[in-house]
Amino acid sequence: MNRHSIYEPENAKILNIREQTEKEKLFEIELESGEPLDHDPGQFVELSIAGVGEAPISITSSPTKEGASFELCVRAVGNVTNALHNLKINDEVGIRGPFGTGFDVEEFKGRDVLFIGGGLGLAPLRSLINYVIDRRDEFGKTAILYGCREPCEILYEDELDQWDEMTNMDLHQTVDRCPEGVCWEGNIGVITTLIPHVDFDPDTTIAAVCGPPIMYRFVMEELKNRNLPDEQVFLSLERRMKCGVGKCGHCQIDGLYTCQEGPVFNYADVKDVEEAL
């Protein structure tokens, strides 16, 4: 980043918007410079809307995606995210980044990969899932476990179907509950109930886990029961962020900066850090 200031966003344009659910939209964005972001799976950007502010958002597209644009999947929860939802194709936003430490793809190469995503956690995971798909022969068997609260919250429905059809890729889905009258033929139950259904070898498998804070504790316990070593689990954590560049102090987990050493951490490095999980 050779901008005048680490706080100055670069102008970028919204190329496309796809509605995902009632609350989430997928934005395709390209920098004004026409350059690709050049990110690692799991990294994030600071998305800026002039007059409203900034929000850290994971890059949901893989760096292997064709073209210079990238994608953000955003849930409307507050000021910035709602303002973004009100924008239209061709509108401008500001982008800083990519920031943080993403998934170390070298660690994943040659291994079987287990993806575990809860809710919006599928957004950062998708950057890695598509990376693995685009370089399929560099990785072993893969399985995706994906859980939402209700069927109406499911993201990337078309893509899930495609993933499901791929050979060498196992997709398991679940919802916490299914309201009456909604059609759902899959599993019902929290995401941990899927883990016993997957067959994986703890020696050759590496897991990438993303979801709400509460999910981690239960998922880790379940993975432990299956003898997956802590060093073979990577997870992405969320904290409040005001700068993305290791200065403002907001994202600290005890002594770690989520925006620098994270958001993706190796489980072994954070399991004993009290503020982490």
Place this chain on the structure above:
Amino acid sequence: MISKEDFEAFVERLVKEDHREVVGVQEKGDKFVFDELKAAKDLRLDYDVTILPPKKYFMPQRETLVKYKVKDGHKAVNEITPRIILGIHPYDLEAIRQMDKVFSDTYEDKNYLKKREASVLVGVNIENVSEWCFAGSMGTSTIEEHYDLMLTDIGDKYAIEIGSEKGFELLDEADVMEASEDDISAVKKKKEGVKEKFEKKLDLPPEELPILLERSYGNTDFWKEHSEKCYSCGSCNLVCPTCYCFDVKDFNELTLDEGERIRQWDGCLLEEFAIVAGDENFRENRYQRYRHRFMRKGRYIHDRFGDIACVGCGRCGSHCVPDIADPTEIYNDLKEVTK
């Protein structure tokens, strides 16, 4: 060396003729502050401690980072006033050295660094010690580098040590004379003497703080007990020369099509500091926030940058209404219970 008379004339000339803003320590009520100097006679180099550290000149309480026009996007802003800052105590110079490191690490923060570059730091050795200060225990009661000029009061004159090219150039306009052997030993005596003047002391060498803090992280009872009376007011953060956390906010003009993004000081003792989506607060209890400040000063920053991020100025202790923020009390007690 410079006689006090000539020094005052020199400062007066700077105030009148130098294009830079001249800032110095002055009286305000019964306290001292860094503020713009209007006349050399207002400068008080015999002060004990200032309310706020000089950090405010490099990282103002509120500053604009970016201006935007909704139609044209964002433009970085850095409002720099070149300054000569007179009368910085060694512990505050040490804090500036640490902040320089923080703001140049990995991502250079030009808003801070350019303001630093545009300033000349004139230090002064401590004449009078504040009752809360424990710089003697932190090794920050004197400093041998990281200033442009350093003054020591030795009776009717000031000894001047030159720390940089910038300092040397500033002296161009001053009537200085060569120091004698006697002057040099007087300065040495002064510097050694100050170490003995502090009433507040740490009962352990500061190098032991990181390990002591690591061991006592889980002593929840200790942290709960000490933080019981904390109001979460954040004053201990605001007055600290090594606290640099900030918040960022957008402010629009009334027309709504342009405005600015500003940063302002924030504090980890404030309750909202670590709240995220779904209102989950990762440091929701008072004791956790209180503990975080000490962990950060004595351990986290040390692990990252190699410095103990407390310079012993004592400002936090003196500004805490329920009187629970004095680091010597905490660290000494901690040593007691962690035997």
